[in-house]
Amino acid sequence: MPIYHKLGKIPAKRHTQFEQANGKGLYYEQLFGTIGFDGMSSLMYHIHRPTQVMKILGSQDVTPVLAKETPMLMMRKLIGFDIMPKDDFLESRVALLVNKDCTIGLAAPRQSLTDYFYKNADADELLFIHKGSGTLRTQVGNITFEYGDYLIIPRGTIYQITFDTTDNRIFYVESHSPIYTPKRYRNYFGQLLEHSPFCERDYKLPEALETHDEKGEFLIKIKKQNQLSSLVYQYHPFDVVGFDGYNYPWGFSIHNFEPITGRIHQPPPVHQTFQTDAFVVCSFCPRLYDYHPKAIPAPYNHSNIDSDEVIYYVDGDFMSRNDIAQGHITLHPGGIPHGPHPGTMERSIGKKETHELAVMVDTFRPLMLTQEALKIDDGKYFQSWAE
Numbered sequence: 001m002p003i004y005h006k007l008g009k010i011p012a013k014r015h016t017q018f019e020q021a022n023g024k025g026l027y028y029e030q031l032f033g034t035i036g037f038d039g040m041s042s043l044m045y046h047i048h049r050p051t052q053v054m055k056i057l058g059s060q061d062v063t064p065v066l067a068k069e070t071p072m073l074m075m076r077k078l079i080g081f082d083i084m085p086k087d088d089f090l091e092s093r094v095a096l097l098v099n100k101d102c103t104i105g106l107a108a109p110r111q112s113l114t115d116y117f118y119k120n121a122d123a124d125e126l127l128f129i130h131k132g133s134g135t136l137r138t139q140v141g142n143i144t145f146e147y148g149d150y151l152i153i154p155r156g157t158i159y160q161i162t163f164d165t166t167d168n169r170i171f172y173v174e175s176h177s178p179i180y181t182p183k184r185y186r187n188y189f190g191q192l193l194e195h196s197p198f199c200e201r202d203y204k205l206p207e208a209l210e211t212h213d214e215k216g217e218f219l220i221k222i223k224k225q226n227q228l229s230s231l232v233y234q235y236h237p238f239d240v241v242g243f244d245g246y247n248y249p250w251g252f253s254i255h256n257f258e259p260i261t262g263r264i265h266q267p268p269p270v271h272q273t274f275q276t277d278a279f280v281v282c283s284f285c286p287r288l289y290d291y292h293p294k295a296i297p298a299p300y301n302h303s304n305i306d307s308d309e310v311i312y313y314v315d316g317d318f319m320s321r322n323d324i325a326q327g328h329i330t331l332h333p334g335g336i337p338h339g340p341h342p343g344t345m346e347r348s349i350g351k352k353e354t355h356e357l358a359v360m361v362d363t364f365r366p367l368m369l370t371q372e373a374l375k376i377d378d379g380k381y382f383q384s385w386a387e
Helices: 344-348 371-375
Strands: 005-008 028-033 041-046 053-061 076-079 094-098 102-107 113-120 124-131 134-138 141-145 149-153 158-163 169-175 215-224 227-235 240-245 250-253 272-275 279-284 308-315 328-332 357-363
Touching: 053 215, 094 371, 102 357, 124 308, 134 149, 141 149, 141 250, 149 272, 169 279
Parallel strands: 113 215
Antiparallel strands: 005 240, 028 041, 041 240, 053 227, 076 328, 094 102, 102 169, 113 158, 124 149, 124 169, 134 141, 134 158, 149 250, 215 227, 272 279, 279 357, 308 328, 308 357
């Protein structure tokens, strides 16, 4: 949940006349809100009407193709770096795990998204930057990003993205419910509390508002109900002179997450970073181990009865797993127990710290594999606990 933020020029009172300085008339106000009129919102002020569509060029179906007749209760390891890079930002996205609430996937774009603009009208997007750096450019300002950054892009945001290099790797989640910070970290005013593992000071907020007063033909690709539609706008979509409110893209670095530790092993919720109505996102970061004299730092065996667990491995030596490398994704489906690999519990005893870095997504509804996921599944991970 971001905080109140504003950039550029805004009138003293909302929903009132806001005259352009050049005598061209009034700026056009747009409410950018969620959950009807009950969720977070922002007010944007455009030079031109944000509704001027010149052409509709058609659409394409981008529904993920599900794998057929695959065992549901099978733990899997996906070799994420086997996803081949592609030039186009959207074409590089590969959906791997899906349910009615979210889509989880990987992307390896080689080129910046500059030839067109993109808007996801279906879902909030969480982009985790594993490799690469650059700038997220939006109608309400820009955010620079680098390795380890989460970018939260609310549904309906029009954006482009520029990369500094061609070697980019992104773990992404598309969420059909808004992405917030965990409720238990916030007071009743919404401020993050003292026991939260991060605070508002750690947020990356939009800066450097771009305002373009340009007429022409501007291609915007909009995703809605798994259809990617191409529309041509008459004016540059980044014609906002100012905005204020709570609904806007923002960033947070996983390196600014301050782990919560204890005398004995702490459960996964202490690593929670984001929440929705349908899943949570956790950050496993370098931290000191438990300090009880008889502590077992490795996690205990546990059953995922009500959730599927997905872990994306970013860096370091993940202490509870064998044979794990950068870019791997593990899926531990609900209904069967999982726990540390053979030998990892014993190896963890007496250790003082871990340098692992990983992102975990726990969904409350079962995930389905796509055909693309099967292509990078090692096929034998479920046997890796056998002695």
